[in-house]
Amino acid sequence: MTDRARVVIIGAGIVGASTAYHLAQSGCTDVLVVDQGPLFDTGGSTSHAPGGVFQVNYSKTMTEFARYTTQLYSGLESDGLPAWYPVGSLEVAWSNERLIDLRRKLGVARSWGVAADLLSPQHANDLIPLLSSQIQGALHVPSDGIARAVRAVEAMASDSESMGVEFVGNVVVTGFDIVDGRIRGLQTSKGPIEAEQILIATGIWAPTTGAMAGITIPLIPMQHQYAVTTPLEQLAGETEEVRHPVLRHQDRSMYFR
Ligand SMILES: Cc1cc2nc3c(=O)[nH]c(=O)nc-3n(C[C@H](O)[C@H](O)[C@H](O)COP(=O)(O)OP(=O)(O)OC[C@H]3O[C@@H](n4cnc5c(N)ncnc54)[C@H](O)[C@@H]3O)c2cc1C
Structure with missing residues (x-):
């Protein structure tokens, strides 16, 4: 060294x-x-x-950072394996209030130039068949994805x-x-x-x-829970590491991949 x-x-x-x-x-x-x-x-x-990489943010600057991240990562690989899976994202609404929020977020996405759509429960279910039919809708951002x-x-x-x-x-x-x-x-x-x-x-x-160094850095570590399931029978025979959009359920502060 x-x-x-x-x-x-x-x-x-x-x-x-x-x-x-x-x-x-x-x-x-x-x-x-x-x-x-x-x-x-x-x-x-x-x-x-x-x-999980989600680009849409009420801050335009944060959206620009995330957009740059998706562009940069899509060209990166290590040992022949990709650093980026462009599978898109779904943010689901479990309540009417969340659906209203997702409509607002759709407007933000379009204002910042990120292509997005509000999907019906059926259409969301087509993208992630494991999804509950009780959702009221979902915000879909096709250019989001999952980074390794x-x-x-x-x-x-x-x-x-x-x-x-x-x-x-x-x-x-x-x-x-x-x-x-x-x-x-x-x-x-x-x-x-x-x-x-x-x-x-x-x-x-x-x-x-x-x-x-005698300086105060105003940062507080937060505990972040993380669960890995046993194999799901609905995914039996799956061959891809990542296939479905990354899923966010803000009403329960959860996300899934
Ligand atoms: C469970 C979990 C899930 C997450 N999910 C997501 C997600 O889906 N999407 C997303 O965008 N973000 C997610 N995050 C947050 C994201 O991972 C972090 O914001 C990011 O990795 C922080 O990167 P960093 O380089 O700042 O810190 P780190 O990756 O922690 O790097 C800091 C490094 O400093 C080194 N270090 C510390 N002290 C010293 C020392 N005295 N001398 C030498 N080296 C030292 C450490 O060894 C470490 O490698 C998640 C985080 C966790 C824990």
Whole structure:
């Protein structure tokens, strides 16, 4: 591992890897990315996320970010396997209030230039046969989909490495060297590293990492429940890893893939 870099990124999750990739694309390749976990299944949130990507957001900026994500991921693969499954999304309405909300959301989607439709229960059921007939309707966004986040990280890291970026796993950052309020480098379990700029991309660990540098990062980790079913008989014989749209049921704060 190098002992100096212009930019050191702490964290090789989706944020750290994407930042390294975009820095390299912009010509900044003197970049070192370190992570406390093994690369690239580091044990962070990115290694756990089922990868639902929903573009429609009341914020136009967030919609633009998500749209860019779908475009970028559709060109990424790792070991010949895709990082992106363009299966679309369905957000179901279980109540009349939610149906009204989905109509509003349809307007937002169209205003931001994202193709979308409000489907009847029958039409939604055609897309996901497992769906209950009790729904009142569903917002369908055909260009949404499911990302395999670790594959996206691997692909972006591989492209970055070919441009000169270095990624190193099993390196724990333990402190920062700050002189006269200016960052000079950091301390790690594998020795000190000099750096001009450091990015903290440590996700739920960011408040702890920030505290080492004497800064407050206003982020609170939230527990996120995740369930994996036993094989479903309705899907017996299925050969595709992902076939149906990613499904969101906001009235129960749940989503399914
Ligand atoms: C169960 C679950 C489901 C989710 N589902 C979705 C979804 O469907 N769609 C969606 O968009 N998002 C989803 N998310 C959220 C998404 O996964 C996260 O927002 C995203 O992965 C955060 O990426 P990150 O790079 O900020 O953090 P992380 O992936 O956590 O990366 C931070 C990295 O920092 C490293 N690190 C921490 N401290 C140190 C240190 N001191 N030294 C060195 N390295 C350190 C960690 O090892 C880790 O690899 C889900 C998250 C979870 C947990």
